[in-house]
Amino acid sequence: METTAGLRERKKAETRQAIHKAALRLAVERGLDHVTVDDIVEAANISRRTFSNYFGSKEDALLYGEEERVRSLVRAIRERPAGESGWQALRGAVRDELEDMGELDREWAVRTSLTKRHPSLLARQLANHAALERELVQAIFHRDGAGEPAADLKSRIMAAAFLVALRIATHVWIEEQEARPLSQIMEQALDEVARPFP
Amino acid sequence: METTAGLRERKKAETRQAIHKAALRLAVERGLDHVTVDDIVEAANISRRTFSNYFGSKEDALLYGEEERVRSLVRAIRERPAGESGWQALRGAVRDELEDMGELDREWAVRTSLTKRHPSLLARQLANHAALERELVQAIFHRDGAGEPAADLKSRIMAAAFLVALRIATHVWIEEQEARPLSQIMEQALDEVARPFP
DNA sequence: AGATTACATGCCCATTGGGCAACTTTGCGC
DNA sequence: GCGCAAAGTTGCCCAATGGGCATGTAATCT
Numbered sequence: 001m002e003t004t005a006g007l008r009e010r011k012k013a014e015t016r017q018a019i020h021k022a023a024l025r026l027a028v029e030r031g032l033d034h035v036t037v038d039d040i041v042e043a044a045n046i047s048r049r050t051f052s053n054y055f056g057s058k059e060d061a062l063l064y065g066e067e068e069r070v071r072s073l074v075r076a077i078r079e080r081p082a083g084e085s086g087w088q089a090l091r092g093a094v095r096d097e098l099e100d101m102g103e104l105d106r107e108w109a110v111r112t113s114l115t116k117r118h119p120s121l122l123a124r125q126l127a128n129h130a131a132l133e134r135e136l137v138q139a140i141f142h143r144d145g146a147g148e149p150a151a152d153l154k155s156r157i158m159a160a161a162f163l164v165a166l167r168i169a170t171h172v173w174i175e176e177q178e179a180r181p182l183s184q185i186m187e188q189a190l191d192e193v194a195r196p197f198p
Numbered sequence: 199m200e201t202t203a204g205l206r207e208r209k210k211a212e213t214r215q216a217i218h219k220a221a222l223r224l225a226v227e228r229g230l231d232h233v234t235v236d237d238i239v240e241a242a243n244i245s246r247r248t249f250s251n252y253f254g255s256k257e258d259a260l261l262y263g264e265e266e267r268v269r270s271l272v273r274a275i276r277e278r279p280a281g282e283s284g285w286q287a288l289r290g291a292v293r294d295e296l297e298d299m300g301e302l303d304r305e306w307a308v309r310t311s312l313t314k315r316h317p318s319l320l321a322r323q324l325a326n327h328a329a330l331e332r333e334l335v336q337a338i339f340h341r342d343g344a345g346e347p348a349a350d351l352k353s354r355i356m357a358a359a360f361l362v363a364l365r366i367a368t369h370v371w372i373e374e375q376e377a378r379p380l381s382q383i384m385e386q387a388l389d390e391v392a393r394p395f396p
Numbered sequence: 397a398g399a400t401t402a403c404a405t406g407c408c409c410a411t412t413g414g415g416c417a418a419c420t421t422t423g424c425g426c
Numbered sequence: 427g428c429g430c431a432a433a434g435t436t437g438c439c440c441a442a443t444g445g446g447c448a449t450g451t452a453a454t455c456t
Contacts (some may be wrong), residue, residue: 047405087395123325138298156366157390192355197285198394245436
């Protein structure tokens with residue numbers, strides 16, 4: 001992304017990435033429950049204590065990429081044209097993000113399939129989502145809030161529904177062995193969640 | 199509910215309940231992070247080891263009631279009249295459940311407000327929801343699955359959206375200091391999630 | 397360069413989750 | 427009622443974890 005920022009920052013980012021990578025690799029190789037923090041620490045060439053400075057747990061380390069991705073999505077949503085409604089902004093942002101990542105995020109697939117199999121990971125991921133949900137709610141409210149009667153509730157529902165669509169689409173994508181492009185499934189899921197239930 | 203089942207079963211249920219209660223009380227009194235498993239154990243008059251036989255963690259113990267409640271909801275959904283569509287069954291079940299609990303579940307309120315403040319609890323709760331989401335998907339698919347083109351995806355979305363509505367409604371209910379009856383907020387949230395996004 | 401600040405590491409400890417084995421209670425067939 | 431099998435409880439133990447504190451080391455600022 002950026003070559004900017006001081007050496008310090010770059011090193012930090014590197015270390016964080018290294019830990020994340022190491023954790024992911026080990027988890028794939030041996031299965032999550034046969035990986036201890038010490039293992040990761042060794043693989044990443046850092047001290048046990050340093051690990052804790054970066055992440056609160058194995059799970060956090062594994063889901064780091066996930067968090068990054070969603071954070072970027074939230075940013076994209078904020079930067080959408082002012083004229084768009086909340087829902088339009090959400091959809092537009094997803095479309096763009098998927099586009100310029102070229103569909104081919106192997107790590108994402110790996111993380112997701114780990115998450116599917118591992119309750120502890122799922123829990124952490126959902127908790128992250130919940131945190132981001134709040135920001136999403138604000139972003140949506142900022143667009144649709146004017147004059148709406150129950151704008152607060154609506155924004156919340158929309159944010160949550162949106163995340164649900166993302167989550168389910170990703171899972172379906174994995175289950176289908178990535179037969180269809182993620183973007184297609186994503187669109188379908190978003191359509192579906194926006195459609196009225198009978 | 200039932201006075202049936204052997205002495206053994208009853209005692210177990212009692213102990214489980216006692217642990218749950220103790221955990222909840224202590225968490226309210228001192229705040230969750232100032233409660234250790236040992237504290238709970240002491241308050242509930244059981245050994246440290248026995249705690250682990252019942253629950254895997256503080257969080258599990260605290261959310262026990264929650265799990266029970268949702269489990270009962272799922273049962274209610276399964277037992278709905280066969281003619282109803284998935285969405286109808288979901289709504290009907292919620293309405294009934296709320297009705298015959300008379301709106302006045304203090305513990306529920308307490309648990310929810312704890313959950314709102316505590317990420318670790320939220321994580322666990324969402325993980326539980328995820329587990330139940332699967333059962334919900336099946337129940338819905340069983341009703342709406344016939345002939346639908348993308349019934350799988352639709353069922354998933356519906357189940358998740360449904361749980362989203364429940365979760366948000368409960369949170370709003372708490373935030374409003376229980377000014378409005380939960381059932382009303384719940385209906386509103388369900389309406390909202392079933393409405394198409396613009 | 398010298399001062400300041402941020403970060404990495406080592407040491408340490410309370411808490412946790414769960415395996416194992418002994419002991420106690422409950423349920424059941426006779 | 428008796429005695430045995432099954433289920434539950436407890437104590438003991440240990441690896442793993444999360445995080446406070448102090449100290450060394452590298453980066454940034456002036």
